[in-house]
Amino acid sequence: MADPMKIRASVMGDKVVVKVLMAHEMETGQRKDSAGKTVPAWFIQNVTATHNGKTVLSAQWGPAVSKNPFLEFRFSGGKVGEKVVVTWTDNKGDKRSDEATIS
């Protein structure tokens, strides 16, 4: 299991600003190791964020997203104390889901 994500969700005006920092290698599949062998691609393919069961953002990523990906987005309709859940799945089928309380 991968390391937990850092998620911060805070109300700004009428919107909720969500910032997510994920821990992932995001290996491109282009790089070679010291022995000259290609390092196989290993990256997050899908990211989904939900609030009260409703999807507020979904994304498909390629290997060109930086290592330890950062993501910021904003949605309306969230209140302090409610939860935002972020889930990612990588190309090896590994999965991680974390939640944050809106503050």
Next chain:
Amino acid sequence: MKQSRRTLLKASSGATVIALATATGVFKSGNVYALEWNKAAFDTKGLQETVKAMGGTVATESKDISITSPDIAENGAVVPVSVSSKLGNTESISILVEKNPNALSAAFEIPSGTEPFVSTRVKMGQTSNIYALVKADGKYFFATKEIKVTLGGCGG
């Protein structure tokens, strides 16, 4: 003969498993977790090719899309990029790097209620134009910006 029968058996038992799984709702369609990944789009080389792989026809330039990023990135491995769109009914935002081995970096679906804005960090192999591709009202629009990548920490 034996070989083909074995293959057939294998195939049919596999199909049964899928049928059962569908019936019990494991692969329920419309499930939030029924994830898909558009491999064709992530294999493309250029902007218009990506638009076609996403199911569109052609993308036109728009002034209503803005890209926020540094003009010069010292480290191509971590280039912060923000995209926001003022187009009505923005459905998706994608970030493309023209000179990367595959252009498409990330594609975001924007449901209603979510601001047409995303911010993330991408890798760039070299100085290149980046594109923000926005799907709004079923049509594709783009904006572009050049980011210079200086390698070796010379600071350009």
